[in-house]
Amino acid sequence: MPSTTAIIVAAGRGIRAGGAAPKQWQSLGGQTVLHRTVAAFARHPKIDQIVLVLHPDELDRWTDDSMTIVAGGATRQASVMAGLTAVTSDHVLIHDAARPLISAAVIDRVCAALDGAPGAAPALPVTDALWRGDSHVTGVQDREGLFRAQTPQGFHTNAIRAAHAGHTMPAADDVAVARAAGLDVAIVAGDEDNLKITHREDFARAEKLLREPMDIRLGNGYDVHRFGPGDHVMLCGVALPHGRGLQGHSDADVGMHAVTDAIYGALAQGDIGVHFPPSDPQWKGAESQIFLRHAVQLAAEMGFAISNIDCTLVCEYPKVGPHQAAMRAAMADIMGLEAGRISVKATTSERLGFTGREEGIAAIATAALVAK
Numbered sequence: 316m317p318s319t320t321a322i323i324v325a326a327g328r329g330i331r332a333g334g335a336a337p338k339q340w341q342s343l344g345g346q347t348v349l350h351r352t353v354a355a356f357a358r359h360p361k362i363d364q365i366v367l368v369l370h371p372d373e374l375d376r377w378t379d380d381s382m383t384i385v386a387g388g389a390t391r392q393a394s395v396m397a398g399l400t401a402v403t404s405d406h407v408l409i410h411d412a413a414r415p416l417i418s419a420a421v422i423d424r425v426c427a428a429l430d431g432a433p434g435a436a437p438a439l440p441v442t443d444a445l446w447r448g449d450s451h452v453t454g455v456q457d458r459e460g461l462f463r464a465q466t467p468q469g470f471h472t473n474a475i476r477a478a479h480a481g482h483t484m485p486a487a488d489d490v491a492v493a494r495a496a497g498l499d500v501a502i503v504a505g506d507e508d509n510l511k512i513t514h515r516e517d518f519a520r521a522e523k524l525l526r527e528p529m530d531i532r533l534g535n536g537y538d539v540h541r542f543g544p545g546d547h548v549m550l551c552g553v554a555l556p557h558g559r560g561l562q563g564h565s566d567a568d569v570g571m572h573a574v575t576d577a578i579y580g581a582l583a584q585g586d587i588g589v590h591f592p593p594s595d596p597q598w599k600g601a602e603s604q605i606f607l608r609h610a611v612q613l614a615a616e617m618g619f620a621i622s623n624i625d626c627t628l629v630c631e632y633p634k635v636g637p638h639q640a641a642m643r644a645a646m647a648d649i650m651g652l653e654a655g656r657i658s659v660k661a662t663t664s665e666r667l668g669f670t671g672r673e674e675g676i677a678a679i680a681t682a683a684l685v686a687k
Contacts, residue, residue, distance in 0.1 A: 317405035319426060320364040321356040321467065322398035325349050325412035326387025327370075333515045339412040340376065341518070344525040348512060351415035353382070358622070359419055360651045361426050362408075368398045392479065392486060399476045407475060408467035409489045413512045416524055417467065419620050420687040424503040425469040433471045434493045437505035438462035464488060465505040474498055530686035532619065534581030536573040541675035548676070550628060550635065551659050552604060552645030557633045561676060564593040568603035569678045570626050570659065574646070575603070577624070577682035578610040582617055604649045611650050619684040621652060628661040629670050629677040635661035 325339045332338035339349040346354075356362045365382035377384055383401045387394035395409055406429050410417065421437050428435030441463060445456035468489045470478075475489065478496035486492045490500050508524050510517060545560015551570040561567035576586045584590075587606050591598045598605075614621055624646070628635050635642075639659050647654040664671045 320404040326394040410467035428501040432501040434500035436468040437465040439505040532581040532684040534577040536576030536680040538572040540567040551642035571603040573678035573680035577680040622683040625658040626680040
Protein backbone atom coordinates (compact mmCIF):
# COMPACT_ATOMS: atom_id res chain seq x y z
CA MET A 316 0.00 0.00 0.00
CA PRO A 317 1.47 3.39 -0.95
CA SER A 318 2.28 5.79 1.87
CA THR A 319 0.44 9.13 1.93
CA THR A 320 1.27 12.56 3.32
CA ALA A 321 -1.18 15.42 3.86
CA ILE A 322 0.15 18.94 3.34
CA ILE A 323 -2.00 21.50 5.15
CA VAL A 324 -1.38 24.94 3.66
CA ALA A 325 -1.92 27.55 6.41
CA ALA A 326 0.52 30.35 5.62
CA GLY A 327 -1.97 32.85 4.18
CA ARG A 328 -3.35 35.99 5.80
CA GLY A 329 -7.05 35.45 5.02
CA ILE A 330 -7.98 39.11 5.35
CA ARG A 331 -11.34 38.76 3.54
CA ALA A 332 -12.67 36.77 6.50
CA GLY A 333 -12.12 39.70 8.86
CA GLY A 334 -11.23 39.29 12.51
CA ALA A 335 -8.15 40.12 14.56
CA ALA A 336 -6.21 37.03 13.40
CA PRO A 337 -5.83 35.13 10.12
CA LYS A 338 -8.87 32.91 9.57
CA GLN A 339 -7.00 29.66 10.23
CA TRP A 340 -6.31 30.83 13.79
CA GLN A 341 -9.87 31.98 14.51
CA SER A 342 -12.25 29.90 16.60
CA LEU A 343 -14.79 27.58 15.04
CA GLY A 344 -16.96 25.67 17.50
CA GLY A 345 -14.43 25.98 20.31
CA GLN A 346 -11.36 25.04 18.28
CA THR A 347 -9.32 26.97 15.75
CA VAL A 348 -10.07 26.35 12.10
CA LEU A 349 -6.56 24.98 11.69
CA HIS A 350 -6.88 22.49 14.56
CA ARG A 351 -10.12 21.14 13.09
CA THR A 352 -8.54 20.75 9.66
CA VAL A 353 -5.44 19.01 10.99
CA ALA A 354 -7.53 16.69 13.18
CA ALA A 355 -9.51 15.45 10.17
CA PHE A 356 -6.31 14.15 8.58
CA ALA A 357 -4.64 13.04 11.81
CA ARG A 358 -7.46 10.61 12.56
CA HIS A 359 -7.63 9.19 9.03
CA PRO A 360 -6.04 5.72 8.81
CA LYS A 361 -4.57 6.29 5.33
CA ILE A 362 -2.56 9.37 6.30
CA ASP A 363 0.99 8.47 7.37
CA GLN A 364 2.51 11.95 7.68
CA ILE A 365 1.24 15.51 8.09
CA VAL A 366 3.24 18.51 6.88
CA LEU A 367 1.91 21.80 8.21
CA VAL A 368 2.92 24.92 6.26
CA LEU A 369 2.72 28.03 8.44
CA HIS A 370 3.56 31.70 8.00
CA PRO A 371 7.18 32.30 9.09
CA ASP A 372 5.93 34.59 11.89
CA GLU A 373 3.61 31.88 13.28
CA LEU A 374 5.83 28.81 13.47
CA ASP A 375 5.79 28.86 17.27
CA ARG A 376 1.98 28.92 17.44
CA TRP A 377 1.75 25.18 16.75
CA THR A 378 3.05 23.11 19.65
CA ASP A 379 2.21 19.55 18.52
CA ASP A 380 5.53 17.97 17.54
CA SER A 381 3.95 14.86 16.00
CA MET A 382 3.96 16.48 12.56
CA THR A 383 6.42 18.31 10.35
CA ILE A 384 6.26 22.12 10.44
CA VAL A 385 7.70 24.19 7.58
CA ALA A 386 7.70 27.91 6.81
CA GLY A 387 5.55 29.03 3.90
CA GLY A 388 6.48 31.39 1.10
CA ALA A 389 5.19 34.64 -0.32
CA THR A 390 2.60 32.86 -2.51
CA ARG A 391 0.50 29.74 -2.15
CA GLN A 392 2.60 28.01 -4.79
CA ALA A 393 5.76 28.80 -2.84
CA SER A 394 4.15 27.46 0.32
CA VAL A 395 3.12 24.23 -1.38
CA MET A 396 6.63 23.79 -2.78
CA ALA A 397 8.04 24.30 0.71
CA GLY A 398 5.72 21.61 1.99
CA LEU A 399 6.64 19.21 -0.82
CA THR A 400 10.32 19.38 0.14
CA ALA A 401 9.41 17.73 3.47
CA VAL A 402 7.30 14.91 1.98
CA THR A 403 8.77 11.40 2.08
CA SER A 404 5.72 9.39 1.01
CA ASP A 405 4.58 7.96 -2.33
CA HIS A 406 1.43 10.06 -2.52
CA VAL A 407 0.58 13.52 -1.24
CA LEU A 408 -2.73 15.29 -0.52
CA ILE A 409 -2.57 19.09 -0.62
CA HIS A 410 -5.33 20.73 1.39
CA ASP A 411 -6.35 24.27 2.27
CA ALA A 412 -6.39 24.91 6.03
CA ALA A 413 -9.56 26.95 5.47
CA ARG A 414 -11.56 23.79 4.67
CA PRO A 415 -12.03 22.42 8.23
CA LEU A 416 -15.06 20.22 7.50
CA ILE A 417 -13.31 17.82 5.15
CA SER A 418 -14.78 14.33 5.53
CA ALA A 419 -13.06 10.97 5.72
CA ALA A 420 -15.14 9.85 2.72
CA VAL A 421 -13.68 12.55 0.46
CA ILE A 422 -10.15 11.71 1.61
CA ASP A 423 -10.88 8.05 0.88
CA ARG A 424 -12.06 8.85 -2.65
CA VAL A 425 -9.00 10.92 -3.48
CA CYS A 426 -6.63 8.25 -2.12
CA ALA A 427 -8.41 5.50 -4.05
CA ALA A 428 -8.30 7.44 -7.33
CA LEU A 429 -4.51 7.80 -7.04
CA ASP A 430 -4.21 4.07 -7.62
CA GLY A 431 -5.16 4.68 -11.25
CA ALA A 432 -4.06 8.24 -12.00
CA PRO A 433 -1.12 10.54 -11.14
CA GLY A 434 -3.55 13.14 -9.81
CA ALA A 435 -7.04 13.25 -8.30
CA ALA A 436 -9.18 15.98 -6.77
CA PRO A 437 -12.72 16.38 -5.42
CA ALA A 438 -15.17 18.64 -7.19
CA LEU A 439 -18.88 19.37 -7.43
CA PRO A 440 -20.67 19.80 -10.77
CA VAL A 441 -22.00 23.31 -11.38
CA THR A 442 -25.80 23.16 -11.32
CA ASP A 443 -26.73 26.87 -11.23
CA ALA A 444 -27.12 28.96 -14.36
CA LEU A 445 -23.99 31.00 -15.09
CA TRP A 446 -23.96 34.61 -16.27
CA ARG A 447 -21.28 36.95 -17.48
CA GLY A 448 -21.45 40.64 -16.59
CA ASP A 449 -20.70 43.30 -14.01
CA SER A 450 -23.71 45.19 -12.64
CA HIS A 451 -25.79 43.92 -15.58
CA VAL A 452 -25.96 40.55 -17.31
CA THR A 453 -23.98 40.65 -20.53
CA GLY A 454 -24.13 36.99 -21.47
CA VAL A 455 -24.77 33.42 -20.43
CA GLN A 456 -22.10 30.78 -19.85
CA ASP A 457 -22.81 27.12 -20.62
CA ARG A 458 -22.36 25.11 -17.40
CA GLU A 459 -21.96 21.74 -19.12
CA GLY A 460 -18.74 20.06 -17.97
CA LEU A 461 -17.98 22.72 -15.34
CA PHE A 462 -17.03 21.81 -11.76
CA ARG A 463 -16.40 23.64 -8.49
CA ALA A 464 -12.94 22.60 -7.33
CA GLN A 465 -12.23 21.50 -3.77
CA THR A 466 -9.28 20.15 -1.82
CA PRO A 467 -7.49 17.91 -0.88
CA GLN A 468 -5.93 17.58 -4.29
CA GLY A 469 -3.89 14.40 -4.43
CA PHE A 470 -0.89 13.44 -6.54
CA HIS A 471 1.95 11.03 -6.93
CA THR A 472 4.59 12.91 -4.96
CA ASN A 473 7.45 12.89 -7.46
CA ALA A 474 5.13 13.98 -10.27
CA ILE A 475 3.64 17.01 -8.51
CA ARG A 476 7.01 17.99 -7.05
CA ALA A 477 8.48 18.08 -10.56
CA ALA A 478 5.41 19.94 -11.86
CA HIS A 479 5.77 22.66 -9.21
CA ALA A 480 9.52 22.94 -9.77
CA GLY A 481 8.95 23.64 -13.44
CA HIS A 482 5.99 26.00 -13.07
CA THR A 483 6.76 29.71 -12.94
CA MET A 484 3.38 31.27 -13.80
CA PRO A 485 0.58 31.97 -11.29
CA ALA A 486 -1.86 29.08 -10.92
CA ALA A 487 -5.33 28.83 -9.43
CA ASP A 488 -4.50 25.62 -7.57
CA ASP A 489 -2.33 22.51 -7.66
CA VAL A 490 -4.50 20.88 -10.32
CA ALA A 491 -3.66 23.79 -12.64
CA VAL A 492 0.04 23.19 -11.96
CA ALA A 493 -0.37 19.48 -12.62
CA ARG A 494 -2.32 20.04 -15.84
CA ALA A 495 0.30 22.48 -17.11
CA ALA A 496 2.87 19.69 -16.65
CA GLY A 497 0.73 17.26 -18.62
CA LEU A 498 -0.49 15.20 -15.66
CA ASP A 499 -3.87 13.52 -15.85
CA VAL A 500 -6.12 14.48 -12.93
CA ALA A 501 -9.13 12.35 -12.06
CA ILE A 502 -12.26 14.01 -10.66
CA VAL A 503 -13.88 12.42 -7.62
CA ALA A 504 -17.09 13.41 -5.89
CA GLY A 505 -16.72 16.36 -3.56
CA ASP A 506 -18.89 17.33 -0.61
CA GLU A 507 -21.12 20.38 -0.18
CA ASP A 508 -20.06 20.54 3.49
CA ASN A 509 -16.39 20.81 2.47
CA LEU A 510 -16.74 24.58 2.29
CA LYS A 511 -13.81 26.98 2.17
CA ILE A 512 -13.97 29.72 4.80
CA THR A 513 -13.34 32.90 2.83
CA HIS A 514 -15.72 35.57 4.16
CA ARG A 515 -17.07 36.32 7.61
CA GLU A 516 -20.44 34.73 6.89
CA ASP A 517 -18.74 31.41 6.12
CA PHE A 518 -17.98 30.99 9.83
CA ALA A 519 -21.71 31.04 10.61
CA ARG A 520 -22.40 28.42 7.95
CA ALA A 521 -19.62 26.18 9.24
CA GLU A 522 -20.86 26.56 12.83
CA LYS A 523 -24.31 25.44 11.72
CA LEU A 524 -22.91 22.36 10.02
CA LEU A 525 -20.93 21.47 13.14
CA ARG A 526 -24.11 21.57 15.21
CA GLU A 527 -25.81 18.96 13.04
CA PRO A 528 -26.01 15.59 14.82
CA MET A 529 -23.28 13.05 14.18
CA ASP A 530 -23.98 9.34 13.90
CA ILE A 531 -21.78 7.82 16.60
CA ARG A 532 -22.08 4.14 17.48
CA LEU A 533 -20.73 2.34 20.56
CA GLY A 534 -20.42 -1.41 20.91
CA ASN A 535 -19.10 -3.75 23.57
CA GLY A 536 -17.71 -7.26 23.39
CA TYR A 537 -17.05 -9.92 25.99
CA ASP A 538 -15.31 -13.23 25.53
CA VAL A 539 -13.87 -16.06 27.63
CA HIS A 540 -11.57 -18.96 26.79
CA ARG A 541 -10.41 -21.70 29.15
CA PHE A 542 -6.87 -22.96 29.53
CA GLY A 543 -5.81 -26.32 28.13
CA PRO A 544 -2.69 -27.99 26.78
CA GLY A 545 -0.22 -25.74 24.99
CA ASP A 546 2.93 -23.69 25.28
CA HIS A 547 1.60 -20.20 24.44
CA VAL A 548 -1.52 -18.06 24.32
CA MET A 549 -2.60 -15.70 21.53
CA LEU A 550 -3.67 -12.32 22.91
CA CYS A 551 -4.50 -9.39 20.63
CA GLY A 552 -2.46 -10.83 17.79
CA VAL A 553 0.67 -11.64 19.82
CA ALA A 554 1.87 -15.10 20.91
CA LEU A 555 2.82 -15.02 24.61
CA PRO A 556 4.87 -17.96 25.96
CA HIS A 557 2.92 -19.76 28.67
CA GLY A 558 2.70 -23.20 30.21
CA ARG A 559 -0.82 -23.68 28.84
CA GLY A 560 -2.77 -22.58 25.80
CA LEU A 561 -6.27 -21.18 25.35
CA GLN A 562 -8.85 -23.56 23.95
CA GLY A 563 -11.32 -22.63 21.22
CA HIS A 564 -12.58 -23.45 17.77
CA SER A 565 -10.21 -20.84 16.27
CA ASP A 566 -6.85 -19.76 17.72
CA ALA A 567 -8.79 -18.61 20.84
CA ASP A 568 -7.47 -15.03 20.83
CA VAL A 569 -9.85 -13.86 23.52
CA GLY A 570 -8.85 -10.17 23.21
CA MET A 571 -9.30 -10.03 19.47
CA HIS A 572 -12.64 -11.84 19.76
CA ALA A 573 -13.92 -9.27 22.24
CA VAL A 574 -12.83 -6.39 19.98
CA THR A 575 -14.42 -8.03 16.95
CA ASP A 576 -17.72 -8.50 18.78
CA ALA A 577 -17.58 -4.88 19.96
CA ILE A 578 -17.42 -3.70 16.34
CA TYR A 579 -20.22 -6.04 15.27
CA GLY A 580 -22.24 -4.79 18.24
CA ALA A 581 -21.80 -1.14 17.27
CA LEU A 582 -23.06 -2.04 13.80
CA ALA A 583 -25.94 -4.13 15.19
CA GLN A 584 -24.62 -7.04 13.15
CA GLY A 585 -24.60 -9.86 15.69
CA ASP A 586 -21.37 -11.47 16.81
CA ILE A 587 -18.55 -13.67 15.51
CA GLY A 588 -20.73 -16.77 15.66
CA VAL A 589 -23.21 -15.21 13.23
CA HIS A 590 -20.58 -14.50 10.60
CA PHE A 591 -18.24 -17.43 11.32
CA PRO A 592 -20.32 -20.28 12.79
CA PRO A 593 -18.30 -22.63 15.03
CA SER A 594 -20.21 -25.50 13.41
CA ASP A 595 -18.40 -24.75 10.13
CA PRO A 596 -15.19 -26.84 10.06
CA GLN A 597 -13.39 -24.34 7.82
CA TRP A 598 -12.92 -22.02 10.82
CA LYS A 599 -11.35 -24.67 13.07
CA GLY A 600 -7.95 -23.32 14.14
CA ALA A 601 -8.44 -20.12 12.07
CA GLU A 602 -6.46 -17.02 12.92
CA SER A 603 -8.69 -14.55 14.73
CA GLN A 604 -7.44 -11.68 12.58
CA ILE A 605 -9.70 -13.11 9.84
CA PHE A 606 -12.72 -12.26 11.99
CA LEU A 607 -11.40 -8.83 12.97
CA ARG A 608 -10.56 -7.85 9.39
CA HIS A 609 -14.10 -8.83 8.37
CA ALA A 610 -15.62 -6.64 11.09
CA VAL A 611 -13.44 -3.66 10.07
CA GLN A 612 -14.36 -4.12 6.41
CA LEU A 613 -18.06 -4.41 7.27
CA ALA A 614 -17.87 -1.14 9.21
CA ALA A 615 -16.33 0.59 6.18
CA GLU A 616 -18.98 -0.85 3.85
CA MET A 617 -21.71 0.45 6.16
CA GLY A 618 -20.18 3.94 6.09
CA PHE A 619 -18.43 4.01 9.46
CA ALA A 620 -14.87 4.78 10.52
CA ILE A 621 -13.51 3.21 13.70
CA SER A 622 -12.60 6.03 16.06
CA ASN A 623 -11.00 4.04 18.87
CA ILE A 624 -10.83 0.64 20.55
CA ASP A 625 -10.41 -0.14 24.27
CA CYS A 626 -9.70 -3.74 25.31
CA THR A 627 -9.17 -5.06 28.85
CA LEU A 628 -7.73 -8.55 29.44
CA VAL A 629 -8.63 -10.21 32.76
CA CYS A 630 -6.12 -12.79 33.93
CA GLU A 631 -3.57 -13.64 36.59
CA TYR A 632 -1.04 -14.99 34.10
CA PRO A 633 0.59 -14.51 31.68
CA LYS A 634 1.60 -10.95 32.51
CA VAL A 635 0.40 -8.64 29.75
CA GLY A 636 2.30 -5.43 30.58
CA PRO A 637 5.56 -6.23 28.74
CA HIS A 638 3.58 -7.07 25.59
CA GLN A 639 1.10 -4.19 25.45
CA ALA A 640 3.00 -2.17 22.83
CA ALA A 641 3.33 -5.20 20.56
CA MET A 642 -0.38 -5.97 20.97
CA ARG A 643 -1.40 -2.44 20.08
CA ALA A 644 0.89 -2.49 17.05
CA ALA A 645 -0.49 -5.83 15.88
CA MET A 646 -4.09 -4.70 16.26
CA ALA A 647 -3.35 -1.38 14.54
CA ASP A 648 -1.83 -3.18 11.57
CA ILE A 649 -4.80 -5.51 11.21
CA MET A 650 -7.37 -2.72 11.58
CA GLY A 651 -5.62 -0.06 9.53
CA LEU A 652 -5.60 2.35 12.48
CA GLU A 653 -2.84 4.25 14.22
CA ALA A 654 -1.71 2.62 17.46
CA GLY A 655 -2.78 5.73 19.37
CA ARG A 656 -6.41 4.78 18.73
CA ILE A 657 -6.09 1.34 20.30
CA SER A 658 -5.85 0.65 24.03
CA VAL A 659 -4.89 -2.76 25.40
CA LYS A 660 -4.64 -3.12 29.17
CA ALA A 661 -4.92 -5.84 31.75
CA THR A 662 -6.22 -6.43 35.23
CA THR A 663 -6.62 -9.34 37.62
CA SER A 664 -9.74 -10.47 39.46
CA GLU A 665 -7.90 -10.51 42.80
CA ARG A 666 -7.79 -14.32 42.76
CA LEU A 667 -11.59 -14.49 42.57
CA GLY A 668 -13.60 -16.53 40.07
CA PHE A 669 -12.39 -18.66 37.19
CA THR A 670 -9.77 -16.10 36.12
CA GLY A 671 -8.51 -15.86 39.70
CA ARG A 672 -8.18 -19.67 39.81
CA GLU A 673 -6.21 -19.43 36.54
CA GLU A 674 -8.76 -21.55 34.69
CA GLY A 675 -8.96 -19.15 31.75
CA ILE A 676 -8.80 -15.58 30.45
CA ALA A 677 -11.64 -13.10 29.90
CA ALA A 678 -11.66 -9.94 27.77
CA ILE A 679 -13.92 -6.91 27.62
CA ALA A 680 -13.79 -4.45 24.71
CA THR A 681 -15.47 -1.23 23.61
CA ALA A 682 -15.51 0.15 20.07
CA ALA A 683 -16.50 3.67 18.99
CA LEU A 684 -17.57 4.15 15.36
CA VAL A 685 -18.33 7.42 13.59
CA ALA A 686 -20.27 7.81 10.35
CA LYS A 687 -18.04 9.02 7.53
